Amino acid sequence: MRFISIRKVVLSLLVCVAAAPLISCQPRKWHGDQKLVILGIDGMDPQLLKKFMAEGKMPNFSALVRKGSFRLLTTSIPPQSPVAWSNLITGMNAGGHGIFDFIHRDPKTLQPYFSASRVEPPKHGVHLGNWIIPLGGGTADQLRQGKAFWETLDDYGVPNTIFRMPSNFPPVKSKGHTLSGMGTPDLRGSYGTFSFYTDDPMTAAGPVEGGQIIPVRVEESQVVAKLIGPDNTFRKGSPPTLEPFTVSIDPLEAVAKFTVQDQKFVLREGEWSDWIHIEFQLIPFVGNVKGICRFYLKQAHPRFELYVSPINIDPADPALPLSTPKNYARELSEEVGEFYTQGISEDTKALSAGVLGDKEYLEQARMVLAEHRQIFDAEFPKFQSGLFFFYFSSLDLNSHMFWRLIDPQHPEYDAALAAQFGSALPEFYQQIDQVLGEVLQRMDDHTTLLVLSDHGFAPYNRSFNLNTWLLKHGYITLKHEPNPDQNQAFANVDWSRTRAYGLGLNGLYLNLKGRERDGIVDPGAAADSLLTEIREKLLYERDPQNSLAAITRVDRANEVYQGPYAQLGPDLLVGYNRGYRAGWQTILGNFPADVFENNTNPWSGDHCMDHSLVPGVLLSNRPIEAANPALTDIAPTIFAQFGIPQPGSMMGRSVFSSTR
Numbered sequence: 001m002r003f004i005s006i007r008k009v010v011l012s013l014l015v016c017v018a019a020a021p022l023i024s025c026q027p028r029k030w031h032g033d034q035k036l037v038i039l040g041i042d043g044m045d046p047q048l049l050k051k052f053m054a055e056g057k058m059p060n061f062s063a064l065v066r067k068g069s070f071r072l073l074t075t076s077i078p079p080q081s082p083v084a085w086s087n088l089i090t091g092m093n094a095g096g097h098g099i100f101d102f103i104h105r106d107p108k109t110l111q112p113y114f115s116a117s118r119v120e121p122p123k124h125g126v127h128l129g130n131w132i133i134p135l136g137g138g139t140a141d142q143l144r145q146g147k148a149f150w151e152t153l154d155d156y157g158v159p160n161t162i163f164r165m166p167s168n169f170p171p172v173k174s175k176g177h178t179l180s181g182m183g184t185p186d187l188r189g190s191y192g193t194f195s196f197y198t199d200d201p202m203t204a205a206g207p208v209e210g211g212q213i214i215p216v217r218v219e220e221s222q223v224v225a226k227l228i229g230p231d232n233t234f235r236k237g238s239p240p241t242l243e244p245f246t247v248s249i250d251p252l253e254a255v256a257k258f259t260v261q262d263q264k265f266v267l268r269e270g271e272w273s274d275w276i277h278i279e280f281q282l283i284p285f286v287g288n289v290k291g292i293c294r295f296y297l298k299q300a301h302p303r304f305e306l307y308v309s310p311i312n313i314d315p316a317d318p319a320l321p322l323s324t325p326k327n328y329a330r331e332l333s334e335e336v337g338e339f340y341t342q343g344i345s346e347d348t349k350a351l352s353a354g355v356l357g358d359k360e361y362l363e364q365a366r367m368v369l370a371e372h373r374q375i376f377d378a379e380f381p382k383f384q385s386g387l388f389f390f391y392f393s394s395l396d397l398n399s400h401m402f403w404r405l406i407d408p409q410h411p412e413y414d415a416a417l418a419a420q421f422g423s424a425l426p427e428f429y430q431q432i433d434q435v436l437g438e439v440l441q442r443m444d445d446h447t448t449l450l451v452l453s454d455h456g457f458a459p460y461n462r463s464f465n466l467n468t469w470l471l472k473h474g475y476i477t478l479k480h481e482p483n484p485d486q487n488q489a490f491a492n493v494d495w496s497r498t499r500a501y502g503l504g505l506n507g508l509y510l511n512l513k514g515r516e517r518d519g520i521v522d523p524g525a526a527a528d529s530l531l532t533e534i535r536e537k538l539l540y541e542r543d544p545q546n547s548l549a550a551i552t553r554v555d556r557a558n559e560v561y562q563g564p565y566a567q568l569g570p571d572l573l574v575g576y577n578r579g580y581r582a583g584w585q586t587i588l589g590n591f592p593a594d595v596f597e598n599n600t601n602p603w604s605g606d607h608c609m610d611h612s613l614v615p616g617v618l619l620s621n622r623p624i625e626a627a628n629p630a631l632t633d634i635a636p637t638i639f640a641q642f643g644i645p646q647p648g649s650m651m652g653r654s655v656f657s658s659t660r
């Protein structure tokens, strides 16, 4: 069967070449009967998987391991999801796809930005009073480079469906059905901004990480407040668009009635709304954008507390492209109902900010997985030929948030909370096992199954503040004493006396002459010996609390990256020991007082570490020949499955190939 499909491809290639001078090579109709199903389970950890299988919690995974094969899957350097999935998408490392971290910086301004996508308002407009009438629409750009494997499948006529693949917003042009995932912004263009309305004078108003605290007044049992929409770039100064809503609180019962535009609904305390539609007016009668959000009445009395989710792009009428074909997001919402479109849908930031408690966050995270399973249940039965890829985010985000409840060694472990919610993470694993059960039921002799994760997981107990360390070791000089309230990346750095800086979760950059705006380090031998010196000192660093190495591996970019973009990333990739990660403030270029700190955030598990310490998983119903498969082997595996020749730029090999 394999032979026939390869021969078909070779024959059609020959026909193509022969006919080339006369006709352009039309996409072929693929006739093979091979099918490939890939479940992409972000953050599924091999140790936890083995533990839950041993406890009998994951019968379908156990069955797959018994009949097929199970390997560790080498993750990317660094092991962050946007980087890791880009390795899988392109079959190349960051040197080939240009995604090195969640956060990149512009060397000329040192401004950090999200690495995966960029949303820009229209560049030109006509000013008309307070209005700026746009000439041409705004744009959303995908920043990942390199050809996605499904673009090549399209070239060869292999049908494919790709659900919620990270680092694919806006989705690349495709003949198949695709829906964008991680990297998709909310309607405000952020990676998710919740709103929390309260009349509690003890709650400080203003922005918090991932959200906004908005003070309100309760007058005669009524609250009038505003939903915050996208910045209105059509108006001078780009003020945010606002849409009012009202809440009538029952004076006796813990219940309130909401009016949002033409929708009315009632919530009891502790109850979530369905998706509520909201239309923000940009230009009267001309330009509106549609969003959806969920309301959660946290408290009606004695204090009023209302959480409103980030306003998601409405899949029924998306303001930015979410799918291919374009109307697919709408069709899907008609079939399964509205759903979170924002890339990272679990509102971990609301839990970290204390706006949602564990129980409330868990409810929200369960809603997200329920939506994903609904889409899976609607779409998987339609799969007939070619490739079907489906991505699940739940294990990643919930391992981040609930590690402290499964690990008694974690500084934030709380026995009472663990008794209440310690089963949450295993339950998410079990739900993924149920999804696998549905897949296994539909397997036939022509179907290959891959279940894989982009990386594993580890505790995050202690923070390492890389920039503070660089400051204390004389690699950074500040203009004046650090101000703990100052939160502007690098604003206080004297670049004329700074040789290196940290940015992002694993990146360390030299302040290089000719590259950075005020670079002082000469490229070549000087840069080289400075990198060697910093690397050695970092590897020598011990945590004063327990004498453990904080950093177990430091990679030089030029030793681990190949491809046209290899020069654009960090110069050193800092690989933290299990238990350690770059601190929250250092990531964006700030300087907390201490190099080491306890991590007190509910975000208690992580994987942005030494990549060799957090491998992912790879399972298949077929024998995996590769002893040490890597994410970069997956695209070559897909191509081999459909008899497509492997592009020379890809570094891996099919995991099923015996000639590795």
Ligand SMILES: [Zn+2]
Residues within 6 Å of the ligand: 043, 081, 396, 397, 400, 607
């Ligand atoms: Zn993660």
